[in-house]
Amino acid sequence: MALDSKIPKGPIADKWTNYKNHIDLVNPANKRNIDVIIVGTGLAGGSAAATLAELGYNVKAFCFQDSPRRAHSIAAQGGINAAKNYQGDGDSTYRLFYDTVKGGDYRSREANVYRLAEVSANIIDQCVAQGVPFAREYGGLLDNRSFGGVLVSRTFYAAGQTGQQLLLGAYSAMNRQIGRGKIKMYNRHEMLDVVKVDGKARGIITRNLITGEIERHSAHAVVLGTGGYGNVFFLSTNAMGSNVTAAWKAHKRGAYFANPCYTQIHPTCIPVSGDHQSKLTLMSESLRNDGRIWVPKHMKDVEAIRNKTLKPKDLAEDDRDYYLERRYPAFGNLVPRDVASRAAKERCDAGFGVNATGEAVFLDFASAIQRYGKEQAHVKGLDENDAALVKSLGQEVVKNKYGNLFQMYEKIVDQDPYNTPMMIYPAVHYTMGGIWVDYNLMTTVPGLYCIGEANFSDHGANRLGASALMQGLADGYFVLPYTIGDYLSDDIRTGPISIDTKEFEEAENEVREKLNFFVTNEGKHSVDYFHKKLGKIMWNKVGMSRNVQGLTEAISEIKALREQFWKDVKVPGTNEEYNEELAKAGRVADFLELGELFAKDALDREESCGGHFREDAVELDGEQKGEAKRDDENFAYVSAWEYKGEPSDALLHKEQLEFIDIELKQRSYK
């Protein structure tokens, strides 16, 4: 099957408007006869569920958590981008579009990104109307902050809890529709397969996580908003339950999986402390507005700091290496995430890591506290030379901006970041890859849609900060409700989809068989045993820096681990009860397949771009020496993998990317 991205014709600024003017609509009376299933209730799924229900469709929404409000979008900290230009600093739809395409290292689809930038301003209006309490200035208007990789302030925020507030907004819109009976909500349900009838997605099979009951649910279309697959690394900033299962089952039913190797390793996370570690905690990128990143210049100081004979705050300015400011003077501490992560790894690999494991750098707020303190003293007419006063005033400002993050840090590390610099290290955070979708957000399976982090379309090879929330809500509130209507207009005479068909029966039987295998297999090792092993392979060989040898080894190691898993995994308990080990077993089984495809994709892409860094593709000389080297001539395509049985048999389809409105050039933040 040839990939058709279905990008509308015409100038980029008119595409979306023209598209909306010419699609088929479903009249309100007919919408009442159409059912839509939405899996996942984060920003994308939640906003889509609410909007489709408002339009009149019958929505069935599913989440594995005990309430839609707990989806992992809730943990997003820093903010949401929108081209409002409230600061008058030259922002525009085009600039947001340009920054996002450039930030994604020219591996995203222009038309999708332009549409995203175009609807971004509507998102802010919609959220404020819903009562989302964004941060405001003293005049009562909305405040903005800056994020990495851009030169304007376009990020709207709510302290360090922006994702929480936006998700609660979408959740409240869902609640209104649940109350009206337009959304039927299924909490603590996990989707275990997609059901296709006559080639179209017509339903799903779920497991009730409390009772173990296997259920069939039918609809005229199925939407996946099931998030990213960062937990393939075991340790990541994702929630414990975040998984690839829904997306992977869709893949096995014919949805192509795009760019699995594009993973964002976030530069500012709390370092690993030991083998017991179950997850990693992010410290928002917004902290790089005010924090400066450094390691000591000299090895002797590194050693003194490690063995605690020197306090980091006592090291003289001249003996510190603010390596981001040194290497990237134009963007400094606000370079994009992939660049900042690689720079931290470079310093730590060279031996300058500041903690016992050698895998940490400092993020220091001392100069911000000074700057804010002096400003406050001036505003209040107090003594700007009183060091103690300036410090306490400055700390107050920093607390207002990032208090919750500082508290999180203190609780985990047991150090006070107001008085000593934070220690941070990169960690797996977000996956730009995902299910391939066309301009309509439809996968290669008719009637199966994919939105938010679960799809691949908008962030290319690297996502800019504060763009994930924007994309999730754009897809759910403003894009999918139009595009899915065009598809459903053909279904007004279809009538209800029966679940008593052989297609549903077969899918259900397959699900049951697999569950029965797990609870009856007499294995030796727990699910986590395998998950941790997989994570180690992924981090060491498919992580921040990749080479042919490592990737080839990873592929065979993952394959061997998968075979061992199916022989040796041990799951206690039964299927007919709450059984977290059983739920985890199914998820890890899918990670073990995805992991191999991920490595295969990384091996195929013989260039460095965004989060994908190949050691054999670097600039060898000139101003950009040592930086990532992209290869537009040979790799300006989306890799879309078709399932053919084993991951090693996956078939590559290429969607060639065309850059008409943005000139392809090297991404420089120097």
Add this chain to the structure above:
Amino acid sequence: MNLTLKIWRQKSANDKGQLVDYKISDVSPDMSFLEMLDVLNESLVAKDEQPVAFDHDCREGICGMCSLYINGEAHGPDRGITTCQLHMRMFKDGDTIYIEPFRAAAFPVIKDLIVDRSAFDRIQHAGGFISVNTSGNTIDANAIPINKEDADDAFAAATCIGCGACVASCKNSSAMLFVGAKVSQFALLPQGQVEATDRVLNMVKQMDEEGFGNCTNTGACEVECPKGISLENIARMNQEYLKASFKG
């Protein structure tokens, strides 16, 4: 360090349940409380025993999924955090730790330490929203300036994570801090005014129907709330309720 854990085990909603003793050794002070339970569960699986069921997800204190009543306190002995942010450095070698589910008539036990908090969702269905459809034609976000103080207070109320610690800590199992926070968020914003009367009446009605108790101003909820939601929110809700009752 070495610890004795007394953990509530209950097979299902209908089972009676009891405290069961477990010994755990080599606990690192840098572990989170839930990581300590992970280690315990790994050892139980190795011995072919049933692992302890507990709710958890984000493990960074924001999703509100984790619960646990630890040594008689919701989210354990530390302040301003959830159980997933509690670290073992708060305990000493040789300690005995009691681990129980959040207890309230409106939060029935599902299994072991997991309770059903869907009553909170149903209270929100009754009125925890502003009725505005998605259109792309709402007024510009900056068209109505909002006093920073009110906006900040609305935000502070909105940071509630819906974990239910307030209910578990209250001797009456009252949900008024939770409901008060949601009512307050909207009551403080101009967008929330249009539906203010119905909202507070409907949410309070649902709260009562779910079987939560009344508030007798002991303030335990505020002390145990991981997000520091203030008692002022309860006062504001009472005010809104009174206002609405006169109108209604």
